[in-house]
């Protein structure tokens with residue numbers, strides 16, 4: 001039976017460590033603070049941001065939620081970011097994506113002070129990461145490394161194959177794996193004979209955003225599967241493609257009218273040596289690493305890191 005890598009347990013351990021760091025900083029009169037900017041009313045974004053703000057409270061961080069209307073302009077957003085850059089009680093600035101189409105997302109992400117860029121999306125942090133300098137790394141990729149390390153799964157010398165080349169997950173996770181001495185291959189939609197490449201993977205990271213894309217025959221027996229995908233299934237047909245005959249999922253689907261599947265087909269997990277389930281694998285790490293990044297940003301800005 002493959003080993004299930006329980007993200008919630010690992011995230012809880014990280015949050016406990018962050019809580020202790022927050023306590024130690026409090027003794028020096030420092031309280032790390034996170035500002036979350038949530039534009040409009042995108043249901044998924046509202047759930048994520050609420051959870052981020054709530055976790056700040058649980059761990060003892062200061063947080064502030066800023067909620068511009070979905071008619072906000074790029075200029076107004078730039079003013080919000082400029083004010084947050086200037087505030088001494090704010091160590092981390094998080095602009096929840098996606099933004100409405102009239103807002104220039106790149107201009108906005110570029111306007112966040114790199115020292116407060118707890119999402120690790122600023123090109124300066126991307127550059128620092130690839131140059132091997134101290135940097136705020138994107139939360140989900142950093143969480144993937146924590147899962148592997150804290151589960152005592154080897155990275156050094158392993159062949160890690162990353163499927164997906166996004167700036168938010170694929171590229172940074174590849175860089176972090178490389179820094180841990182993995183041999184890294186990045187695949188994408190133009191990769192020839194993708195299955196032949198993924199079958200070589202000791203560690204396979206799926207970050208494509210397509211439900212159940214990694215099929216069983218694309219996986220080497222005993223590989224570690226890291227599934228970064230979060231895809232909502234709402235139709236019976238989609239549900240049956242992945243979960244036909246799964247009584248537990250069936251009950252959840254009947255109750256909610258939807259269920260979540262990752263980028264790895266559930267049948268492919270059966271070939272793995274270890275895997276992150278969806279939900280409950282990589283997901284919980286994203287917020288834990290955001291908290292960790294915010295405390296780190298607070299320390300770095302004061303020359304304490």
Ligand code: GUN
Nearest residue numbers: 094095096097098119139
């Ligand atoms: N939207 C989806 N995931 C993320 C994330 O990690 N950070 C931000 N800022 N927005 C997101």
